[in-house]
Amino acid sequence: MTICREQHVLSEELWLSALTGQLVSISVEKEHLFNAVWLHLSVLSKVSDTPMEFIVEYLSQAMKIAESQPGVPEDLKSNVQKALDIASGLDAYLEATSAQESELLAELYKKTIEHDWQKAFEEGKTLFKLPKQCITGHVEGQVLKMFVHMSKARRILEIGMFTGYGALSMAEGLPEDGQLVACEIEPYLKDFAQPLFDRSPHGKKITVKTGPAMDSLKELAAAGEQFDMIFIDADKTNYINYYRFLLDHNMLRPDGIICVDNTLFKGRVYLQDSNDGNGFALREFSSTIQEDPRVEQVILPVRDGITLIRRVPQMMAGPNAEGGVHCDEVFLGVQGKFILDRLRLDGRVAYVTGAGQGIGRAFAHALGEAGAKVVVVDLDGKKAERVAQELTLKGIQSMALTADVSQPQSVQGMVDAIVAKWGTIHIGCNNAGINMNSASEDTTLDEWDQTFGVNLRGTFICCQAAGRVMLKQGYGKIINTASMASLIVPHPQKQLAYNTSKAGVVKLTQTLGTEWIDRGVRVNCISPGIVDTPLIHSEELGPLVQRWLSDIPAGRLAQVTDLQAAVVYLASDASDYMTGHNLVIEGGQSLW
Numbered sequence: 347m348t349i350c351r352e353q354h355v356l357s358e359e360l361w362l363s364a365l366t367g368q369l370v371s372i373s374v375e376k377e378h379l380f381n382a383v384w385l386h387l388s389v390l391s392k393v394s395d396t397p398m399e400f401i402v403e404y405l406s407q408a409m410k411i412a413e414s415q416p417g418v419p420e421d422l423k424s425n426v427q428k429a430l431d432i433a434s435g436l437d438a439y440l441e442a443t444s445a446q447e448s449e450l451l452a453e454l455y456k457k458t459i460e461h462d463w464q465k466a467f468e469e470g471k472t473l474f475k476l477p478k479q480c481i482t483g484h485v486e487g488q489v490l491k492m493f494v495h496m497s498k499a500r501r502i503l504e505i506g507m508f509t510g511y512g513a514l515s516m517a518e519g520l521p522e523d524g525q526l527v528a529c530e531i532e533p534y535l536k537d538f539a540q541p542l543f544d545r546s547p548h549g550k551k552i553t554v555k556t557g558p559a560m561d562s563l564k565e566l567a568a569a570g571e572q573f574d575m576i577f578i579d580a581d582k583t584n585y586i587n588y589y590r591f592l593l594d595h596n597m598l599r600p601d602g603i604i605c606v607d608n609t610l611f612k613g614r615v616y617l618q619d620s621n622d623g624n625g626f627a628l629r630e631f632s633s634t635i636q637e638d639p640r641v642e643q644v645i646l647p648v649r650d651g652i653t654l655i656r657r658v659p660q661m662m663a664g665p666n667a668e669g670g671v672h673c674d675e676v677f678l679g680v681q682g683k684f685i686l687d688r689l690r691l692d693g694r695v696a697y698v699t700g701a702g703q704g705i706g707r708a709f710a711h712a713l714g715e716a717g718a719k720v721v722v723v724d725l726d727g728k729k730a731e732r733v734a735q736e737l738t739l740k741g742i743q744s745m746a747l748t749a750d751v752s753q754p755q756s757v758q759g760m761v762d763a764i765v766a767k768w769g770t771i772h773i774g775c776n777n778a779g780i781n782m783n784s785a786s787e788d789t790t791l792d793e794w795d796q797t798f799g800v801n802l803r804g805t806f807i808c809c810q811a812a813g814r815v816m817l818k819q820g821y822g823k824i825i826n827t828a829s830m831a832s833l834i835v836p837h838p839q840k841q842l843a844y845n846t847s848k849a850g851v852v853k854l855t856q857t858l859g860t861e862w863i864d865r866g867v868r869v870n871c872i873s874p875g876i877v878d879t880p881l882i883h884s885e886e887l888g889p890l891v892q893r894w895l896s897d898i899p900a901g902r903l904a905q906v907t908d909l910q911a912a913v914v915y916l917a918s919d920a921s922d923y924m925t926g927h928n929l930v931i932e933g934g935q936s937l938w
């Protein structure tokens with residue numbers, strides 16, 4: 347619960363000006379802030395709610411007393427004033443420097459504080475008198491949204507939704523397919539929030555479950571639901587029961603976080619003379635979780651206090667621990683890393699040839715997303731540059747290079763440039779390839795040589811040049827792009843040179859893969875089926891698409907994104923026992 351978030355956010359002078367409505371000479375920046383505060387002051391009651399707001403209130407009173415009494419030493423007044431300035435400026439500064447709320451959040455906030463909750467209660471629309479001030483506000487909303495991003499949460503549970511400000515803030519941080527379940531006892535609040543959720547591009551991620559939260563938790567637990575992040579903000583005396591239920595029923599994934607609101611409770615959790623029931627419950631709550639070995643926690647002094655609780659993975663059992671736990675790499679992860687982390691490529695240097703478009707571009711993005719630095723190589727320097735810029739926009743370290751893979755000097759230049767820039771090469775994706783269609787009896791030697799020059803000679807030259815660097819360091823991952831055409835004869839189009847060159851890429855891969863593995867270099871290839879790129883929509887090939895579809899069990903062409911996981915897998919340590927392999931990804935086409 348966040349009450350009166352804008353209170354006491356100005357220096358006392360401004361604060362008093364706001365109250366009296368007298369706008370004295372203030373800077374434009376302050377005026378903006380002043381107006382925002384004035385708007386909220388006009389609708390919120392003036393009640394201190396957070397430890398900082400109480401500090402400001404007490405210091406203001408002390409100041410007034412000091413001013414009204416004769417003989418108070420000037421340096422005492424000066425020190426109180428300094429403390430007041432520091433305390434009263436904090437919330438305003440946090441408001442002003444936090445990311446702005448979205449327009450819909452601002453609208454939801456306004457709609458909430460302008461609503462007549464007293465009337466709704468008197469008309470029997472709500473079960474309880476709902477104080478509008480219990481809305482999660484701007485700064486706290488942004489804190490929650492930041493946690494969603496940082497924890498990469500995909501599934502969130504909220505206990506206590508009020509009008510949905512916190513829910514929508516968190517939903518804004520979720521990925522497209524993320525989900526948030528909000529438990530709320532008041533059906534009226536679902537009707538209040540839903541129209542705004544419906545207008546937000548993030549609203550579809552939110553499902554509201556009405557009824558007592560504990561009933562909803564039981565339903566969710568029975569359905570085996572588990573969450574990455576949970577926000578508890580309802581019914582303080584029951585916090586401990588929600589917490590216990592969530593942990594005991596495995597509803598928080600290991601490493602997941604619970605955020606709990608109001609855990610400083612106006613300071614009453616640590617004030618010795620406080621006999622506040624909620625303060626006592628929250629103090630008990632904090633000391634209980636502190637003794638729970640399943641979690642670790644910290645309280646952030648944001649607004650009225652947010653406790654962050656992380657579920658610690660329970661991996662510490664010994665080899666012969668009770669229950670027969672085997673503390674081997676299956677249980678603990680290889681070098682302590684679980685499977686998704688074993689696919690990561692942080693710190694690796696990769697290059698991809700033919701990366702200016704199509705499959706190569708998708709490979710470059712995938713390797714970069716997995717953490718590698720990526721060199722985008724293409725015959726067309728402009729295309730390479732554009733893809734490198736795309737990667738940079740995503741925060742991936744990248745560099746564009748022009749190279750003709752059929753020319754040894756050009757390839758050596760590429761390798762030298764990569765080593766000069768990033769010291770080495772860990773991952774080489776030899777993907778550049780061409781395909782020209784002609785009936786075999788008409789295929790010219792020029793077409794044959796060109797096709798082989800790029801597809802097979804080019805792959806060999808790249809493998810050799812990059813392989814020398816990798817063999818020297820005793821580590822490397824080479825992934826060649828072969829084709830389903832290495833296995834079957836795609837038809838009805840005629841492409842003898844292409845099919846034969848790609849069969850050669852597979853044999854080259856098998857040979858290098860076995861020859862180099864004892865020196866730490868794995869060589870594998872990927873054989874895509876028919877990939878939906880602009881090339882196949884040419885005048886010549888376009889009419890064949892329907893025919894091809896009838897040959898593909900999957901019933902569709904491959905998208906370049908269908909190939910991305912394979913390249914990351916083959917580039918990662920998770921595939922270390924695989925070498926000389928032809929990984930076929932063709933929707934089953936080669937099996938019919």
Ligand SMILES: C[S@@+](CC[C@H](N)C(=O)[O-])C[C@H]1O[C@@H](n2cnc3c(N)ncnc32)[C@H](O)[C@@H]1O
Nearest residue numbers: 347481482506507508512531558559579580581
């Ligand atoms: C502090 S407000 C929640 C504020 C909200 N998180 C936000 O973002 O604005 C607490 C909410 O919990 C709800 N609530 C209280 N007891 C509840 C219970 N037993 N089960 C479900 N919801 C409950 C109240 O109706 C109220 O809407």
